[in-house]
Amino acid sequence: MTVRTFLCVLAAAACAAPATLAHHSPVGAYLTDQRTVVDGELVAIVYRTPHSYLEVRGRDERQRLRVWAVESGDRLRVRQLVEAGGLHPGDRVIVTGNPSRDAGEWRVRLRTLARPASGWLWQETSR
Numbered sequence: 001m002t003v004r005t006f007l008c009v010l011a012a013a014a015c016a017a018p019a020t021l022a023h024h025s026p027v028g029a030y031l032t033d034q035r036t037v038v039d040g041e042l043v044a045i046v047y048r049t050p051h052s053y054l055e056v057r058g059r060d061e062r063q064r065l066r067v068w069a070v071e072s073g074d075r076l077r078v079r080q081l082v083e084a085g086g087l088h089p090g091d092r093v094i095v096t097g098n099p100s101r102d103a104g105e106w107r108v109r110l111r112t113l114a115r116p117a118s119g120w121l122w123q124e125t126s127r
Contacts, residue, residue, distance in 0.1 A: 030098035030109040038068050038095040038108060045082055045089070052078035054087075054110075056095055066106045070095050070113075081113060085120045092116055 040058025054070040072078050087093070093115055097108035114121045
């Protein structure tokens with residue numbers, strides 16, 4: 001390999017690194033062996049890349065109201081969930097998910113989502 005080829009490969013790797021690091025592994029960001037339940041009001045639906053999420057106002061383990069970021073998949077997946085469940089801001093939802101590794105963050109990785117008013121329930125099928 002020539003020096004020029006090596007430098008081109010090195011430059012390409014350096015440019016790709018931030019995008020690779022930005023997309024985190026669930027194991028690195030969430031306690032995948034634990035579950036948290038958030039029962040509350042759907043506040044917002046946020047569509048963005050790489051992960052879209054729902055904002056749910058619910059109580060923490062000390063009964064304090066928090067706005068939880070419930071992380072899901074890409075925009076298409078969240079849009080499908082919202083449409084399938086007929087979800088709208090203001091709806092009561094019950095979320096089950098993996099809590100964030102950082103106890104100061106009110107984030108959950110979505111595993112189940114229910115809308116009690118209609119009896120609708122969605123469950124993660126993988127992992």
